[in-house]
Amino acid sequence: MHPAESNHYATLGLDQRCTAEQIRAAYRVLAKQHHPDLNPNSAAASARTQTLNGAYEILSDPEQRAAYDRELEAPKKSAGKTRAGKFQQNISQDINLRLEDFLRGTKCEVRVKDPANPNGGEIYELVVPPETPPGTRFRLPRMAPFAGGFVKLRVKASPNFRFKVRGSDLRCDLKIKPERAAQGGVEMIRGLTGAMLRVSIPRGVGRDEIIRLSGEGLPKARGGRGDLLVRINYRVEVRVTKAAK
Numbered sequence: 001m002h003p004a005e006s007n008h009y010a011t012l013g014l015d016q017r018c019t020a021e022q023i024r025a026a027y028r029v030l031a032k033q034h035h036p037d038l039n040p041n042s043a044a045a046s047a048r049t050q051t052l053n054g055a056y057e058i059l060s061d062p063e064q065r066a067a068y069d070r071e072l073e074a075p076k077k078s079a080g081k082t083r084a085g086k087f088q089q090n091i092s093q094d095i096n097l098r099l100e101d102f103l104r105g106t107k108c109e110v111r112v113k114d115p116a117n118p119n120g121g122e123i124y125e126l127v128v129p130p131e132t133p134p135g136t137r138f139r140l141p142r143m144a145p146f147a148g149g150f151v152k153l154r155v156k157a158s159p160n161f162r163f164k165v166r167g168s169d170l171r172c173d174l175k176i177k178p179e180r181a182a183q184g185g186v187e188m189i190r191g192l193t194g195a196m197l198r199v200s201i202p203r204g205v206g207r208d209e210i211i212r213l214s215g216e217g218l219p220k221a222r223g224g225r226g227d228l229l230v231r232i233n234y235r236v237e238v239r240v241t242k243a244a245k
Contacts, residue, residue, distance in 0.1 A: 007072075008055035008058050008059050008068065009055075009059070011051055011052060011054075011055040012027060012030065012052070012055055012056070012059070013026055013030070014026055016069065016072065020060070020062075023056070023059050023060060024060065027052060027055075027056040027060075030052050031049065031053075031056075034048040034049050035049065036049060058148070064141075064148065067141075067147045067148040068148050070147065070148075071147065071148045089142070089146050089148065089150075090149045090150050090151075090152060091112060091142075091149075091150075091151050091152065092152040092153075092154075093151070093152070093154075094153075094154045094155075094156050095108065095126075095153055095154070095155055095156070096155075096156050096157065096158040097155050097156070097157065097158060098158055098160075099158070099160055099163060099165070099170075099192055099218065100192065100193075101128060102128075102131075102132050102133070102134060102155075102157070102218050102219055103130060103131065103192065103193065103218070103219065104130050105127075105128050105129050105130035105131075105132065106128045107126065107127050107128070108125070108126040108128070109123065109124075109125060109126075110123070110124040110125070110126050110140065110151060110153070111123055111124075112124070112151060114146075117145065118145065119143075119144070119145070122143055122151075124140045124151060126138060126140060126153060128155060131219040132155065132219060133168060133218065133220055134155065134156060134157050134165065134167070134168065134218055134219075135154060135155070135156070135221075136154070136155050136221075137152060137153065137154045137155075138153045138154075138155070139151070139152050139153075140152075157218070162190075163192065163228075165218065166229075167226065168217050168219065168220045168226030169217045169218075169226040169227050169228070169229055170192060170216070170218065170226065170227075170228045170229065171228075171229045171230075171231065172189070172229075172230055172231070173230075173231050173233050174187060174189055174199060174211075174230050174232055174233065175233045175234060176201065176232060176233070176234050177234060178234050178235065178236070178237055180201055180234070181201070181204070181205050181207075181232070181234045182203070182204065183203060184200075184201050184203035184204070184205070185200075185201050186198055186199065186200055187201055189230065191213075191216050191228060192216065192217070192218075192228070197213055197228070199211055199213070199230055201232070205232050206232070207232065207233060207234060207236070208232065208233070209231070209232045210229050210230065210231055210232075211229075211230045211232065212227050212228070212229055212230075213227060213228040213229075213230060214227050215227065216228035
């Protein structure tokens with residue numbers, strides 16, 4: 001957050017010369033005082049909590065605090081700098097990844113073209129680790145003159161012709177013969193990693209019935225992987241004959 005919009009030290013009721021311990025102590029007291037659980041249905045308490053979290057996030061990190069202090073102290077010597085200071089320091093963007101990238105990880109080049117940046121375009125590298133859940137957020141520190149700001153990225157799943165994504169679960173269709181539906185048995189499908197997976201078809205399975213393959217989905221935020229939900233489909237045989245006279 002730009003200092004012209006809010007002073008993080010003032011948010012915590014502190015002076016810029018305060019210590020790291022004073023920052024922690026002030027945050028704990030204020031966060032408890034304005035916690036939504038103690039102030040149910042209070043929009044003001046919720047907004048205040050978000051402001052406190054933002055201030056503490058910057059001031060509790062030595063590198064971010066140093067960059068923030070430099071920005072507070074930097075004089076605005078030109079009209080160009082004054083105009084740039086009015087622009088949004090933080091940039092948020094959703095990016096789409098292939099399903100496989102959430103499992104094995106990937107690297108992306110992030111280019112930012114901000115008219116307020118007198119230095120021209122900005123280029124950053126985003127490293128997505130293996131086993132990253134969909135919806136994970138990354139923050140890339142911006143370079144001067146926006147030091148202290150971030151490029152905030154949220155990774156989402158690109159549309160896929162084989163699988164539909166529901167959180168960390170995947171869905172797909174499996175078309176079988178009516179005989180298989182009646183008798184039951186085993187069918188094979190290709191999973192997200194390319195490995196062949198066994199789908200046990202129960203006798204008399206219904207159309208649109210879901211068979212769950214545990215742990216064959218995308219990574220989950222708390223570890224492990226979601227499930228692959230296989231929807232069964234088959235053609236119902238209908239025969240029409242003339243009635244005897």
